[in-house]
Amino acid sequence: MSTIIELGDVKxxxxxxxxxxEALRGxxxxxxxxxxxxxxxxxGSGKSTILNMVGxxxxxxxxxxxxxGDDVSALSDKRLTKYRRSTIxxxxxxxxxxxVLNVYENIxxxxxxxxxxxxxxxKAHVMQLIEEVGLVDRMKNKPSELSGGQRQRVAIARAxxxxxxxxxADEPTxxxxxxxxxxxxxxxxxxxxxxxxxxxxxxHDHTIMDKARRVISIHDGMIAGDNVKSVGxxx
Amino acid sequence: MRDLFKPAAIRIAxxxxxxxxxRMLLIGSLVTIGTFLIVFGGTFASSAQSESKKAxxxxxxxxxxxxxxxxxxxPSPFSFNTPLPVVEDSxxxxxxxxxxPDVESFVSIGQNYGLISTVKDGAxxxxxxxxxxxxxxxxxKTFDNLKVTTGQYFGSEGSPSSQGVLLSEMQKKAYRDKYxxxxxxxxxxxxxxxxxxxxxxxxxxxxxxxxxxxxxxxxFNYINFxxxxxxxxxxxxxxxxxxxxxxxxxxxxxxxSDDAIFGLADTAAFDKLDVASLAxxxxxxxxQIAIKLKDSGRAEAFLKDVEAQGFQVKxxxxxxxxxxxxxxxDILQAVIYGATFLIFLIVVFILMNTLIINILERTGEIxxxxxxxxxxxxxxxxxxxxxxLLNLFAAVVxxxxxxxxxxxxxxxxxxxxxxxxxxxxxxxxxxxxxxPVPFLTGxxxxxxxxxxxxxxxxxxxxxxxxxxxxxxx
Numbered sequence: 001m002s003t004i005i006e007l008g009d010v011k012x013x014x015x016x017x018x019x020x021x022e023a024l025r026g027x028x029x030x031x032x033x034x035x036x037x038x039x040x041x042x043x044g045s046g047k048s049t050i051l052n053m054v055g056x057x058x059x060x061x062x063x064x065x066x067x068x069g070d071d072v073s074a075l076s077d078k079r080l081t082k083y084r085r086s087t088i089x090x091x092x093x094x095x096x097x098x099x100v101l102n103v104y105e106n107i108x109x110x111x112x113x114x115x116x117x118x119x120x121x122x123k124a125h126v127m128q129l130i131e132e133v134g135l136v137d138r139m140k141n142k143p144s145e146l147s148g149g150q151r152q153r154v155a156i157a158r159a160x161x162x163x164x165x166x167x168x169a170d171e172p173t174x175x176x177x178x179x180x181x182x183x184x185x186x187x188x189x190x191x192x193x194x195x196x197x198x199x200x201x202x203x204h205d206h207t208i209m210d211k212a213r214r215v216i217s218i219h220d221g222m223i224a225g226d227n228v229k230s231v232g233x234x235x
Numbered sequence: 236m237r238d239l240f241k242p243a244a245i246r247i248a249x250x251x252x253x254x255x256x257x258r259m260l261l262i263g264s265l266v267t268i269g270t271f272l273i274v275f276g277g278t279f280a281s282s283a284q285s286e287s288k289k290a291x292x293x294x295x296x297x298x299x300x301x302x303x304x305x306x307x308x309x310p311s312p313f314s315f316n317t318p319l320p321v322v323e324d325s326x327x328x329x330x331x332x333x334x335x336p337d338v339e340s341f342v343s344i345g346q347n348y349g350l351i352s353t354v355k356d357g358a359x360x361x362x363x364x365x366x367x368x369x370x371x372x373x374x375x376k377t378f379d380n381l382k383v384t385t386g387q388y389f390g391s392e393g394s395p396s397s398q399g400v401l402l403s404e405m406q407k408k409a410y411r412d413k414y415x416x417x418x419x420x421x422x423x424x425x426x427x428x429x430x431x432x433x434x435x436x437x438x439x440x441x442x443x444x445x446x447x448x449x450x451x452x453x454x455f456n457y458i459n460f461x462x463x464x465x466x467x468x469x470x471x472x473x474x475x476x477x478x479x480x481x482x483x484x485x486x487x488x489x490x491x492s493d494d495a496i497f498g499l500a501d502t503a504a505f506d507k508l509d510v511a512s513l514a515x516x517x518x519x520x521x522x523q524i525a526i527k528l529k530d531s532g533r534a535e536a537f538l539k540d541v542e543a544q545g546f547q548v549k550x551x552x553x554x555x556x557x558x559x560x561x562x563x564x565d566i567l568q569a570v571i572y573g574a575t576f577l578i579f580l581i582v583v584f585i586l587m588n589t590l591i592i593n594i595l596e597r598t599g600e601i602x603x604x605x606x607x608x609x610x611x612x613x614x615x616x617x618x619x620x621x622x623x624l625l626n627l628f629a630a631v632v633x634x635x636x637x638x639x640x641x642x643x644x645x646x647x648x649x650x651x652x653x654x655x656x657x658x659x660x661x662x663x664x665x666x667x668x669x670x671p672v673p674f675l676t677g678x679x680x681x682x683x684x685x686x687x688x689x690x691x692x693x694x695x696x697x698x699x700x701x702x703x704x705x706x707x708x
Contacts, residue, residue, distance in 0.1 A: 048705065057606055057701035078610070084701070085608025096603040096704055100250035105243075112243040113608050158607070170705065 004165055004198055005031035005054055010063035010073075012049050012221075023049040025221040026063070031166070031200060036192045038212035039202045046221040047202040048170055054200060055088050055168045056080040068165050085114050089159035091169035091188075091201070095151040097143040097158075104130065104139040107157045114162070129157040133187065149180035156187060160197065169201035173208055185211050238613040239620075248620035255593065262586050263629035266684070269578040270633025270677045272571065275640055277673025279649070280568035283659050285668060287564040288553065290661035294380040294450040296556035297341065297525035298534050301328065301541065301548040309551050310346065310523040311558045312454050319346060319522035321472075323547050326519060331544060332526065337537050339529045342373040343521035345466050350427040351400065352437070355416050361427065362410055362418075366400070366459040368466030368520060377527055380455065386420030386444015389462050398465045399443040400426070405456035407445050420444040426461075428469045438468045450661035451560070453654075463519070472520045524548075525556075563658050579680055583688045586626075590618060590692035594699070601696055602703030611697040618693050622685040630681040634674060641667050 012024040039047040052058035065073040097106045108126045133153040159167045173181030217225035302310045303320040332341045345368035350361040371389035390396035410416045422442045448455030554561035648664030
């Protein structure tokens with residue numbers, strides 16, 4: 001399996017007033033294509049910071065972040081934006097749908113930011129994803145007219161629409177009840193299995209960690225454990 | 236701004252406006268008022284400008300006026316205190332104007348002042364009078380601005396009413412209020428003047444009647460009219476044509492020595508002088524010649540023709556000859572544009588503030604857009620379109636309201652208070668003429684406002700990090 005994410009001794013410091021906060025203190029790991037990996041740890045441990053680095057929305061203070069063979073740690077804002085558009089996708093804890101766009105339009109939006117797909121192709125692709133996340137009857141609804149679970153399904157479809165190399169999910173079930181959360185996780189797992197899309201998600205929920213096939217544990221900005229489960233071990 | 240025309244940016248912008256209706260309605264209302272002011276006000280002002288020119292040329296000054304090149308002042312109905320020098324070659328000029336195909340009509344005017352001497356309660360009383368001495372038929376043909384209320388206008392040459400004084404109703408009131416005198420039409424009076432030589436001249440004359448000016452009453456209420464023949468007598472512009480004198484006498488008159496002049500009495504030529512054979516010459520006392528052209532656009536070319544003739548005159552266009560009247564409409568336009576500028580300045584600041592508030596409320600949304608790969612130019616496009624769409628819509632409403640109001644006045648024009656109308660267009664209603672300039676100015680200004688008001692907010696928006704997406708939408 002090819003490595004698609006590699007972090008090498010990544011450190012991240014920032015200032016909180018006059019206090020220096022060390023969010024990451026030398027994190028290194030590799031993710032191979034098709035993994036379904038959780039980054040686990042308590043609040044403030046640094047797991048979201050790791051997702052931000054991998055997601056090209058934050059730069060490390062030092063160290064390397066390599067995505068698909070490219071070192072993205074020193075790229076310009078423009079190049080990073082292009083990377084986010086074509087290679088990486090996000091699923092956010094608060095869904096982060098554009099409130100004025102309906103389900104169809106929210107899912108379609110990333111495709112409209114980049115040329116390459118004609119209208120017919122685009123429509124077919126978006127419709128296929130809407131079907132996969134089970135929202136055909138809701139496709140004209142605005143986010144405010146959807147339940148939390150439905151919103152997260154839209155967010156998942158939006159994340160997959162550009163066929164990214166890796167999907168990053170920041171506590172994707174944190175704002176959902178346990179039943180809905182489990183369903184969302186099942187959906188992600190299913191898509192990972194069927195499409196081979198790599199998922200990297202942060203969580204501190206043990207029931208979700210159980211579903212992951214690999215769990216990287218973070219504590220105080222450092223890797224405290226990296227547990228790869230054998231086939232069948234993940235629930 | 237490569238993302239400016241991306242449909243997704245326009246769609247998000249349009250729906251974001253609708254999502255914040257109340258706030259946007261407030262800004263839109265201001266833009267609507269501003270556009271209305273510039274379109275209706277601009278149409279009003281530009282109509283006033285063109286109607287003002289038409290009225291001044293038609294009833295006041297003509298397209299241009301010629302006046303003596305010895306004059307230090309320009310001709311103006313407000314410069315009676317220092318009478319203008321006489322146009323020396325006015326006869327020659329009149330002949331030339333008569334045959335000039337560019338000229339529609341013209342009239343020579345002698346602008347001066349004098350006294351009307353009459354009797355009140357058995358005692359002599361002198362009443363001051365400012366007047367235009369005119370070729371009465373030509374004046375009527377050129378300006379037709381006097382409505383006779385009592386008595387009559389100057390009759391044709393040779394008739395008993397061809398000579399005399401026509402007073403304004405305002406003058407009548409002034410004589411009555413200030414001097415307790417009412418001059419009746421047909422009343423015989425004596426006119427008095429102070430001539431250039433320093434002597435006082437008196438000529439018998441009559442009051443022909445009273446008039447009210449049809450236009451520019453705030454000017455012509457204070458000006459009275461006199462025929463040119465009476466004026467020539469009053470100011471010694473009548474005499475013997477030197478060409479009809481025997482050569483010796485002509486030489487003697489031309490001499491500067493008193494002895495040579497008085498020596499004439501002893502000459503044989505003087506004894507043989509046949510007075511009946513001498514020709515009477517009427518010099519003109521015109522201080523200015525008002526000229527109306529068939530095509531006002533030819534004014535500049537016409538002035539070159541005048542210069543080429545070598546007349547001893549200077550010229551002044553209609554807008555200068557009418558003193559401040561021509562600039563009333565310009566001032567009105569400046570006031571309207573100034574007020575509009577202020578409104579739009581306020582709009583820029585309110586719009587800018589509102590957009591910044593919108594942006595601060597939408598940091599999560601902007602962060603999300605950036606996180607899913609939207610370039611800064613895409614974010615800029617959203618806010619620029621929000622501003623443009625809102626303002627253009629408000630501008631369309633403003634323009635529509637203006638058009639409705641303009642249409643509601645119809646062909647009757649806008650009825651203005653008389654005092655305003657007299658200053659603006661010489662009286663009467665103002666016909667509104669739609670021209671593209673106020674409309675284009677309105678739309679142009681709205682686009683400029685949209686752009687200016689968005690510059691800073693866009694800067695704030697594009698500086699929002701995709702990390703803000705983590706805080707949710």
